[in-house]
Amino acid sequence: MLSSILYLCDPTPEGLFTVMHHAWHSDDAVMGIVSSQPAQIDLFTRVVPITSDARAAQEVMTLLQKKLGMGSVRNMALCWLSELPGCGRNILDYAELGLRYGRRLDGMEANPVVRALHAKVSRVTFEVHRLSGLLRFRSAQNGYCATVEPDHNILSLLAPVFVPRMGECRWCIHDTRRGIWAVYDKELFYTDTAPEFALARVDPIEKLWKEYYDTIAIEGRFNPDCQKRLMPRRYWKNLVEDPQGAAAKYLRDYHAAT
Amino acid sequence: MDLMEKLKILGDSAKYDASCASSGSAGRGGSFGKTAVPGLCHTWSADGRCVSLLKVLMTNKCMYHCAYCVNSALRDCPRAEFTPRELCDLTVAFYKRNYVEGLFLSSGIAVSPNRTMANMVETVRLLRAEGFGGYVHMKSIPGADRALLDEAALLCDRMSVNIELPSQKSLLALAPDKSAKAILDPMGYVAGQIFERRDPRAAHQPPPYAPAGQSTQLIVGATPESDRSILRLSEALYRKYALKRVYFSAFMPVVAHPLLPGIKQPPLLREHRLYQADWLMRFYGFSAEEILDDAHPQLDEQLDPKCAWALRNPQFFPVDVATAPLGALLRVPGIGQISARRILSARRYGGLTLEDVKRCGTVMKRAQYFITCRGRAPGIGASANTLRAALLGGASALPSFASQVSLFDPPPGAAFPQLQLVSEVPHAVQYPVSL
Numbered sequence: 001m002l003s004s005i006l007y008l009c010d011p012t013p014e015g016l017f018t019v020m021h022h023a024w025h026s027d028d029a030v031m032g033i034v035s036s037q038p039a040q041i042d043l044f045t046r047v048v049p050i051t052s053d054a055r056a057a058q059e060v061m062t063l064l065q066k067k068l069g070m071g072s073v074r075n076m077a078l079c080w081l082s083e084l085p086g087c088g089r090n091i092l093d094y095a096e097l098g099l100r101y102g103r104r105l106d107g108m109e110a111n112p113v114v115r116a117l118h119a120k121v122s123r124v125t126f127e128v129h130r131l132s133g134l135l136r137f138r139s140a141q142n143g144y145c146a147t148v149e150p151d152h153n154i155l156s157l158l159a160p161v162f163v164p165r166m167g168e169c170r171w172c173i174h175d176t177r178r179g180i181w182a183v184y185d186k187e188l189f190y191t192d193t194a195p196e197f198a199l200a201r202v203d204p205i206e207k208l209w210k211e212y213y214d215t216i217a218i219e220g221r222f223n224p225d226c227q228k229r230l231m232p233r234r235y236w237k238n239l240v241e242d243p244q245g246a247a248a249k250y251l252r253d254y255h256a257a258t
Numbered sequence: 259m260d261l262m263e264k265l266k267i268l269g270d271s272a273k274y275d276a277s278c279a280s281s282g283s284a285g286r287g288g289s290f291g292k293t294a295v296p297g298l299c300h301t302w303s304a305d306g307r308c309v310s311l312l313k314v315l316m317t318n319k320c321m322y323h324c325a326y327c328v329n330s331a332l333r334d335c336p337r338a339e340f341t342p343r344e345l346c347d348l349t350v351a352f353y354k355r356n357y358v359e360g361l362f363l364s365s366g367i368a369v370s371p372n373r374t375m376a377n378m379v380e381t382v383r384l385l386r387a388e389g390f391g392g393y394v395h396m397k398s399i400p401g402a403d404r405a406l407l408d409e410a411a412l413l414c415d416r417m418s419v420n421i422e423l424p425s426q427k428s429l430l431a432l433a434p435d436k437s438a439k440a441i442l443d444p445m446g447y448v449a450g451q452i453f454e455r456r457d458p459r460a461a462h463q464p465p466p467y468a469p470a471g472q473s474t475q476l477i478v479g480a481t482p483e484s485d486r487s488i489l490r491l492s493e494a495l496y497r498k499y500a501l502k503r504v505y506f507s508a509f510m511p512v513v514a515h516p517l518l519p520g521i522k523q524p525p526l527l528r529e530h531r532l533y534q535a536d537w538l539m540r541f542y543g544f545s546a547e548e549i550l551d552d553a554h555p556q557l558d559e560q561l562d563p564k565c566a567w568a569l570r571n572p573q574f575f576p577v578d579v580a581t582a583p584l585g586a587l588l589r590v591p592g593i594g595q596i597s598a599r600r601i602l603s604a605r606r607y608g609g610l611t612l613e614d615v616k617r618c619g620t621v622m623k624r625a626q627y628f629i630t631c632r633g634r635a636p637g638i639g640a641s642a643n644t645l646r647a648a649l650l651g652g653a654s655a656l657p658s659f660a661s662q663v664s665l666f667d668p669p670p671g672a673a674f675p676q677l678q679l680v681s682e683v684p685h686a687v688q689y690p691v692s693l
Contacts, residue, residue, distance in 0.1 A: 165353075213309070217305040221307070226306025
């Protein structure tokens, strides 16, 4: 056996568990799992595309759930949504360890495989938390519309947060990086086309928010480094307020006063 | 005056309140809006503080003469007032766009405490009537009727009263219209009501009464109180009134006053150290007396309070990561709540190597001088001064664990003192800590 295999599948958990089904039923050395065609592969790697199969995925999930518990299955799914390099291989190693140690798996915090997977899971759940706060709805025709550009594939975790928050109005969230939409119109669903109400319009409330944001920093505590650490620059472009402008305005006022 | 102008004035005068938490409430339901138990930050302002709630005053008109306050009657500044309807609509509009988690409502006292509080309660009543299920934090106004306090607590998630000055004497000097009794009275009343309603055996749970509890704020650096008295006061507040948080606010000179210090910059480092000490009391099982005693009335500005405690109490160390209970692990500098729990969990599946301890999230830069792992403990026997230098960054002050990972190491025990030197320290007896 000269070559090893790189599986290519859907970015969804179903795709992941279908691949695990394949991996367990084949004798080939599996190098990893990816959800997009890698830019570069070496001579000895073969890319094998796998189509999602609900039945195969369910079979794997049932088995893993029985042996490892629901928490570990959830961790694998979350790790897969991270789309971080090496997450596929990490999940396979984790599952293999899990089949040996069973429900004790997640307690093995010092194991490099477990720790690496938990770290990826934390990055995913942390981004969901962070974007739950940083996402901004803009007033649209008869509804609200938000744009996000998350590092990880978290739309399916982010959108449900807003169901109880937004009440009965219509809204949608657009993941521009992946070209997918979460739409709420009486119920929540995902699609790859923009809903017809997703047309932004002029909103006087935005001006109020910007003014308020510019007002609330305390003179004498100016600390843009701290601000950037807690709210990384890459999230700024989809905000309504302007952190850069607010900091500049602060400095202007400060120099004018002293 | 238009809404924009009002928002600017009343947002500007509310910003000196440190609290902006939206945590601790499971919420009360509603047709829209939901609280997040761990809290949620929506943005960060240019001073690095998180913005979670629309923090405004009902009005900045005030008849009191508190020397430290921007809204003092002594000051000449533009004054404004929201109507309850305006503020309710503004909160809903901000919430629906996901700018905020809810409302933080404080107020100056324009006419009487009762009038002020009634206006604030009316605002929140309107919000709840709209079906708003998000977070509301409201100030109790000292001197307002208890019926109003009850009404507010039934509508809000968190209540708070700011003590501001940490002693009766300072309060008398700088806030002549307020007394400690008037401030503590509403706090005590609400605390008592929360406690009375908390009966897990009750078949019918009563409606939520300030479900996220109470908090307060102390100004640091405006008056001569020591860190020790501030911490002791905080501890007493946590114990007696079951407060969820005590906030510290570094004194910002906004008004010139003969009794106030003429400083240019707020004492931010001191505030930071106080918060660290506060965390030690709330999550790490330390008492105020342990952190600071008569001989040490002020927190060390160079070292964090846990390191400072560790240097003063060498008899507690080293802690063996393989056997120490949670309370003991939590006292090690460099080990926090998360890493301690990971260590506890991981060591059930085998002995931990140094690499394992590090992988659990321990900050080895500090922890290495206070733990033993497989028989090695570079920190033992070193004097407090040497350790202090090492912790402050003098890398060569001590042999560190990192430098030991070498093929050509001397055998364990030859270069470094061995475990049995300290193995008689019975951890279980040493730490009266249960978490």
